[in-house]
Amino acid sequence: MKCEKKISSPTIKRLPVYYRSLSALMQLGVQRISSRDLSNIMGITSSQVRQDFSDFGSNGLQGYGYEVESLHREIHNLLGLHILQNMIIIGSGSFGQALAKHTDFEKKGFKIVGIFDINAQLIGKKIREIEIRHLDTLGQFVQNNRVDIAAITVPEAYANEIASLVISLGIKGIWNFAPIELKVPNGIIIENIHLIDSLMILGYKLIENDKEINS
């Protein structure tokens, strides 16, 4: 896929959804799909689908649609899923452990190479084949192993300190699970999983929904 144009942030957010939808279609044996059918699956308009695909250089054929497998391959490459990225998890509480047990990330090219904590009772234990190591050994670990992403699953009060530590060690990608906005310098990429935000939005929409039904 030739892609000189910079892809917009909302389109980037849709890329994984396209990717998952196309994966599911492939599993169902679907070989081609119209922008309208794909838009129904995605819950967006079909003109948005056509615009997105045109932005990254894929044009469907009028009355024929898109080849599912080739489009899937293009988005796979566009997302860089053919490039293996190494990830560590800092904080081996229940969420850190749940992430470490999750093998789906590896299937998408994200390999968990280390888990770190300061809790003496956890150090040395293994989750799958990955040993929980003491945070004090992180610097040495990063010297000896390429680490692209640090997932931060420590309590909120320590999250900024841990972010500064991993950045000082040269790690450029942070997957933050702490419910705060981390302060990081330019050139560091952050993605947040803010569970409580998502739950608050759900609660808000439910209450608004109730009001509409009762009004």
Place this chain on the structure above:
Amino acid sequence: MKCEKKISSPTIKRLPVYYRSLSALMQLGVQRISSRDLSNIMGITSSQVRQDFSDFGSNGLQGYGYEVESLHREIHNLLGLHILQNMIIIGSGSFGQALAKHTDFEKKGFKIVGIFDINAQLIGKKIREIEIRHLDTLGQFVQNNRVDIAAITVPEAYANEIASLVISLGIKGIWNFAPIELKVPNGIIIENIHLIDSLMILGYKLIENDKEINS
């Protein structure tokens, strides 16, 4: 707060971030804040902050800013956090258990009242004081207990089936952790936590970042 105007979807997404930022400021003892300082904390423009607050009827004073505590209280009420919502978790794998252990949700008004699974080895175990029950007993449970939200943490292949089940039992809010777009009727509110999407976006941005540095 008088709020007749419907709040836009992007503003709704920012509400929890305002709420968390204002909570943090209160903990630091900050009593008032300018839209500029708040915009720096949030990583958005100060005109956006002023527009958002004006949308839900809170106007700061020129040269004075916003009262942190009263703004916090307004957003608390706007989000409906004073209304207790009952949540069940379906799927007591590692993510379901991690959610169940998370006491922060309760502090924000979301009470976990039940956990359900089909794995005989887990039925009867407790996470905190909450017993893991067999999914077969869900219908009866929902008859006897108000349930507002079902968190779905089952494997992808079962997620749509579980969503249909909880909807048939009258539950209107779904917090979906399965990496698919659930098909639900109108009037059902869904919020998704798509971990793999977030990770794919992080990976994509890291690769783009690398390209920029190396170009």
